[in-house]
Amino acid sequence: MAYDLTGKIKLIQEPQTFNSGFTKREMVVVVEEGKYPQEINLEFVQDKISLLDNLEPGQTVTVTFDIRGREYNGRYFNNLQGWRISMENESPTTDAPPVQDGPPAEVYDDDIPF
Template identity: 75%
Template sequence: MAYELTGKIKLIQETQTFNSGFTKREMVVTVEEGKYPQDINLEFVQDRISLLDPLQIGQEVTVTFDIRGREYNGRYFNNLVGWKIEAVSSSQESAPDQAYYSENPQPADFDDDIPF
């Protein structure tokens, strides 16, 4: 199952390569939903690390990711593994509101005299 979040890039780490040949690159995205901003760490692995190359700190992005979990020595760990990332443009930010209002128009003859 895929998940999605939108926020501003706070940090992009350097690529890490391990002895096994596994490579990963992590980034932190600050999400402004809820009462307090949340810094969310996401990792991109193997051929997906190149998705981070054109991005810059402070840029607003939408990241599509999967949640991976594993057990190690009786403890459980989760990772957010990104596989798609898109820069958010100012025209995209206003589009959802326009689409919502155009698809959900208010009734033309709204009557305040409802009998119940």
């Protein structure tokens, strides 16, 4: 299930590559909802780290993310894993192919002259 949050970028970390070949990059977004601002850490992994390349602290963004959880040595950890970013008044930035609206083109191939 995907979630969205909107806020201002506070910090963008440099990419981290581990011995296993796993790469991640983290970003902190300040969300001004509620009584106190919340500083939310989101991580982007593997090919999604490039989504952060053209962003700067201070920009307002909406991040779409999934919640990931795991157990390690009897302790439980959660991560917010981002996979789409859209800046205020711009279209989303993602590696996903564009979604086609409406029926496929072959449906329109009929004998109507207009």
